Amino acid sequence: MRVARFSLEGNVGFGVLDTDQDRDEPVLDVVRGHPFGGVERSGRHIPLKAVRLLPPVLPNKVVAVGRNYAEHARELGNEVPETPVIFLKPSTSVVGPDDPVPYPSFSREVHHEAELAVVIGRMCREVPPSRAAEVILGYTCANDITARDIQRSEEQWTRAKGFDGSCPLGPWVETEITPERAADLAIMCTVNGEQRQLGRTDEMVRGIPELIAHITEAMTLLPGDVILTGTPAGVGPLEIGDEVAVTIEGIGTLTNKVVKRD
Structure with a gap:
């Protein structure tokens, strides 16, 4: 599972990359909350090309x-x-x-x-x-x-x-x-x-x-x-x-x- 952090229209979130061959293009399945402690998919899909990918995490160090x-x-x-x-x-x-x-x-x-x-x-x-x-x-x-x-x-x-x-x-x-x-x-x-x-x-x-x-x-x-x-x-x-x-x-x-x- 590939978990990305992204920005879209001023909002920041996490999503799971979905490259299903039945789709015309890769999409992100938006994650509820954050990926630490378990990934809960929302079922809301956003085209990968529509978002700006951010650093996948913001490390304390x-x-x-x-x-x-x-x-x-x-x-x-x-x-x-x-x-x-x-x-x-x-x-x-x-x-x-x-x-x-x-x-x-x-x-x-x-x-x-x-x-x-x-x-x-x-x-x-x-x-x-x-x-x-x-x-x-x-x-x-x-x-x-x-x-x-x-x-x-x-x-x-x-x-x-x-x-x-x-x-x-x-x-x-x-x-x-x-x-x-x-x-x-x-x-x-x-x-x-x-x-x-x-x-x-x-x-x-x-x-x-x-x-x-x-x-x-x-x-x-x-x-x-x-x-x-x-x-x-x-x-x-x-x-x-x-x-x-x-x-x-x-x-x-x-x-x-x-x-x-x-």
């Missing part, structure tokens, strides 16, 4: 994992860390599908990082790996856009990773991917149609259950919080005017355009 793919760590001259490298991206960094990504004025080297994002479905803490699946609502595409020059020059990654628009999410949350399937999905990034990154989630140094356990030892996760699980090798520069797309097998494609910051 985005918890990201650095250097979780060995080849990516090596391409930047780093070793795989002995313990997961965890950092936070603020809620103000989150944008949705087709939203513009403003190029930060303080950077001259901004990179794309295609990532599988885990969406948390209920409040949780101290989750053992064996129970990680119980707290997952689903998965979506993410782009951990990074000011690489700032990341190199500052010990903390807050500015490099947390600027406005640096966390595109979408286009929806896929709820029917099992943890076993999530552990082996193709992930790709293109810039202006040219492939930049291509990997699989089975290349992660640490899998999703281990990451959830590690993170929830330290902090409580809330419904709608997002975990970014790391990026495969092939990261590279973005320029103003570029169209960057993240595609993950079984989920969909998240596309954004880089623009000059106002």
Whole structure:
């Protein structure tokens, strides 16, 4: 089930994507309330093309994992860390599908990082790996856009990773991917149609259950919080005017355009 968050005529809601082949075009079956704690369909259908897709969730926090793919760590001259490298991206960094990504004025080297994002479905803490699946609502595409020059020059990654628009999410949350399937999905990034990154989630140094356990030892996760699980090798520069797309097998494609910051 693909759960999208959308805006229509000033109203915001959730809907389940319906691509029944008997229909001429995809529609959203509007959800009563929100998808946390169960999805209740209303039976009211809206054409997908009639709405604006928003970030599929509004996370209280985005918890990201650095250097979780060995080849990516090596391409930047780093070793795989002995313990997961965890950092936070603020809620103000989150944008949705087709939203513009403003190029930060303080950077001259901004990179794309295609990532599988885990969406948390209920409040949780101290989750053992064996129970990680119980707290997952689903998965979506993410782009951990990074000011690489700032990341190199500052010990903390807050500015490099947390600027406005640096966390595109979408286009929806896929709820029917099992943890076993999530552990082996193709992930790709293109810039202006040219492939930049291509990997699989089975290349992660640490899998999703281990990451959830590690993170929830330290902090409580809330419904709608997002975990970014790391990026495969092939990261590279973005320029103003570029169209960057993240595609993950079984989920969909998240596309954004880089623009000059106002």
